[in-house]
Amino acid sequence: MDTFIQQIINGLVLGSIYALVALGYTMVYGILGLINFAHGEVVMIGALTALTVIKLLADSGLPGTVVVLIGLLAAVPVCMALGFTIERIAYRPLRNAPRLAPLITAIGVSIVLQQLAMIFWGRNYHAFPPILPTSSREIGGAHITDVQIVIILLAVAIMAGLMLLVNRTRLGRAMRATAENPQIAGLMGVNINVIISATFLIGSALAAVAGVMVSANYSIAHYHMGFILGLKAFTAAVLGGIGNLPGAMLGGVLLGLIESLGAGYIGDLTGGFLGSHYQDVFAFFVLILVLVFRPSGLMGEKVAERA
Amino acid sequence: MSTDKRRALLGMVLIGVALAILPFIIGKGLGNSWVRVLDFALLYVMLALGLNIVVGFAGLLDLGYIAFYAVGAYLYALLASPHFGLHWPVWAVLPLGALVAGLFGVLLGAPTLRLRGDYLAIVTLGFGEIVRIFINNLNAPVNITNGPQGISQIDPVRIAGVPLSKPLEIFGLTLPSVYLYYYLFLGLTLLVVFVSIRLEDSRIGRAWVAIREDEIAAKACGIDTRNVKLLAFAMGATFGGVAGGLFAGFQEFVSPESFGLMESIMVLCMVVLGGMGHIPGVILGGLLLAILPEALRHGAVPMQQAAFGRVLLDPESLRMLLFGLALIAVMLYRPAGLWPEARRKREFSEKAK
Numbered sequence: 220m221d222t223f224i225q226q227i228i229n230g231l232v233l234g235s236i237y238a239l240v241a242l243g244y245t246m247v248y249g250i251l252g253l254i255n256f257a258h259g260e261v262v263m264i265g266a267l268t269a270l271t272v273i274k275l276l277a278d279s280g281l282p283g284t285v286v287v288l289i290g291l292l293a294a295v296p297v298c299m300a301l302g303f304t305i306e307r308i309a310y311r312p313l314r315n316a317p318r319l320a321p322l323i324t325a326i327g328v329s330i331v332l333q334q335l336a337m338i339f340w341g342r343n344y345h346a347f348p349p350i351l352p353t354s355s356r357e358i359g360g361a362h363i364t365d366v367q368i369v370i371i372l373l374a375v376a377i378m379a380g381l382m383l384l385v386n387r388t389r390l391g392r393a394m395r396a397t398a399e400n401p402q403i404a405g406l407m408g409v410n411i412n413v414i415i416s417a418t419f420l421i422g423s424a425l426a427a428v429a430g431v432m433v434s435a436n437y438s439i440a441h442y443h444m445g446f447i448l449g450l451k452a453f454t455a456a457v458l459g460g461i462g463n464l465p466g467a468m469l470g471g472v473l474l475g476l477i478e479s480l481g482a483g484y485i486g487d488l489t490g491g492f493l494g495s496h497y498q499d500v501f502a503f504f505v506l507i508l509v510l511v512f513r514p515s516g517l518m519g520e521k522v523a524e525r526a
Numbered sequence: 527m528s529t530d531k532r533r534a535l536l537g538m539v540l541i542g543v544a545l546a547i548l549p550f551i552i553g554k555g556l557g558n559s560w561v562r563v564l565d566f567a568l569l570y571v572m573l574a575l576g577l578n579i580v581v582g583f584a585g586l587l588d589l590g591y592i593a594f595y596a597v598g599a600y601l602y603a604l605l606a607s608p609h610f611g612l613h614w615p616v617w618a619v620l621p622l623g624a625l626v627a628g629l630f631g632v633l634l635g636a637p638t639l640r641l642r643g644d645y646l647a648i649v650t651l652g653f654g655e656i657v658r659i660f661i662n663n664l665n666a667p668v669n670i671t672n673g674p675q676g677i678s679q680i681d682p683v684r685i686a687g688v689p690l691s692k693p694l695e696i697f698g699l700t701l702p703s704v705y706l707y708y709y710l711f712l713g714l715t716l717l718v719v720f721v722s723i724r725l726e727d728s729r730i731g732r733a734w735v736a737i738r739e740d741e742i743a744a745k746a747c748g749i750d751t752r753n754v755k756l757l758a759f760a761m762g763a764t765f766g767g768v769a770g771g772l773f774a775g776f777q778e779f780v781s782p783e784s785f786g787l788m789e790s791i792m793v794l795c796m797v798v799l800g801g802m803g804h805i806p807g808v809i810l811g812g813l814l815l816a817i818l819p820e821a822l823r824h825g826a827v828p829m830q831q832a833a834f835g836r837v838l839l840d841p842e843s844l845r846m847l848l849f850g851l852a853l854i855a856v857m858l859y860r861p862a863g864l865w866p867e868a869r870r871k872r873e874f875s876e877k878a879k
Contacts, residue, residue: 252644316857326795327849327854330850331847333846500659506648510649
């Protein structure tokens with residue numbers, strides 16, 4: 220039972236992070252119908268930027284939480300600027316091109332960002348300095364650190380804020396209108412370019428937060444971390460029904476839970492034949508099953524059938 | 527014989543002669559390592575043509591194509607290496623690899639028939655990763671794939687008992703191993719090109735294009751979209767399987783590293799950059815993306831030393847950086863690819879109006 224609760228906790232932490240990244244994918248997809256392959260790299264840049272700042276300030280005598288907060292505040296604008304630039308250079312000129320063209324530029328951007336990060340930060344793994352409190356609590360025999368509690372709470376708060384923004388504000392209404400039909404939203408006086416830029420800015424800010432969370436939780440960051448994380452987060456977005464914000468959150472949390480429970484129990488279930496290194500298989504296997512039986516994802520209302 | 531036909535024949539003979547003496551020119555001029563690059567380029571062309579059937583003709587976006595390459599390569603490695611002590615001949619392994627890869631293609635195609643566009647892309651991507659993860663981990667409890675270490679000492683390709691891994695003396699000429707593989711790969715590439723061209727003009731090829739343009743309309747016209755789509759997956763996978771087997775025999779070593787998502791993306795880029803659905807374009811894309819990065823790798827170090835007096839960027843990351851930039855630039859300025867199909871070009875200019 221202890222292991223079960225422990226895996227649930229790990230899954231929730233991982234799932235909150237996936238959910239934050241998945242929101243970035245799903246917002247862009249909802250509006251542009253584009254898989255923003257470079258989103259995972261934005262997360263990576265956010266993590267490394269924050270880590271650089273945190274390392275600089277680690278010996279300054281400031282309390283650890285303040286240092287991490289400063290790092291986070293430094294990473295958010297960097298990622299926002301990056302997201303904005305990516306959209307302007309690589310996606311905007313191709314808005315009316317066939318769908319494969321922006322997909323290829325997205326892959327190109329992803330490669331370029333990864334290589335630049337490698338040139339800038341090197342090939343090595345960067346360790347997160349041990350400045351955060353390591354205190355932990357016990358729930359039913361399982362441990363959860365305070366950092367993990369903060370990660371979950373912060374993710375929930377951000378998602379609630381995002382839902383408010385999308386459902387209750389003028390900007391949110393414009394975003395929903397653009398997602399529904401960009402041409403008509405434009406005719407109704409919505410400045411689509413501004414809305415699309417805003418979407419990228421918000422998504423990239425979420426990515427920065429997620430990047431800091433990942434590196435704080437696993438105490439590590441490196442130039443290659445964005446790729447697989449982005450892949451998983453995109454999987455989560457599809458799982459929940461891409462283009463659907465609550466779906467991305469649900470998909471993220473579910474994926475996190477499935478992965479950690481799967482990795483925890485696969486050895487027992489298969490009599491030791493398959494081990495926990497099959498963790499990544501779960502994500503994709505579940506994805507394929509869901510899509511076969513429910514092609515629009517768990518919360519998607521309609522199958523995207525835009526020509 | 528009309529002049530047109532005579533001219534076409536003459537052109538073909540000239541191209542044939544040029545292709546036949548190409549390794550000698552490159553080998554003498556640049557060294558045999560470049561002939562090796564050329565060999566790999568031909569493998570990539572085969573892969574790109576295979577993926578072109580799925581993506582270019584049938585319009586099904588496949589991001590896990592390299593899985594079939596992996597299946598072909600590992601099948602060859604398992605059946606012709608000391609790993610299991612099996613040493614099957616090439617003429618048995620290659621067709622079997624093609625068949626098994628084709629079955630995998632159907633295996634992937636069957637559950638994804640209802641999906642389209644991006645959902646299909648992400649499922650195929652997941653499939654490719656699943657295959658790679660299994661290859662990476664199937665060394666325990668029963669050692670099937672030897673895990674991350676890969677399988678080495680694979681038998682080289684033997685034709686009529688002559689191993690292509692050793693230089694061959696023929697008519698007083700000594701042909702190094704890379705030349706022999708070049709001729710083998712060239713022959714098979716030409717076969718793949720021929721099959722592709724014939725497929726494109728066939729009933730099935732036109733059915734694929736119809737599905738690509740409008741699946742519902744194609745269905746209404748009486749095309750059995752299910753079987754035709756499955757056939758596209760199977761055909762594409764078959765080409766990949768053959769290329770994989772050749773890769774294993776050529777390299778004499780396989781490891782899961784060669785079959786990552788990046789490779790799938792690389793092959794997709796060859797197809798899209800060259801011009802989707804257009805066979806000469808895809809060949810061009812394959813050659814360019816296989817050869818140019820190698821040229822960069824070789825040219826980068828001396829150029830940097832000449833310009834700055836030291837090596838600022840290691841050639842591998844410079845190569846990837848330029849590759850990424852090139853992808854972006856080509857798509858921005860030529861979204862239909864470098865050498866697009868006439869029909870597609872028309873569509874683009876119509877859309878632009």
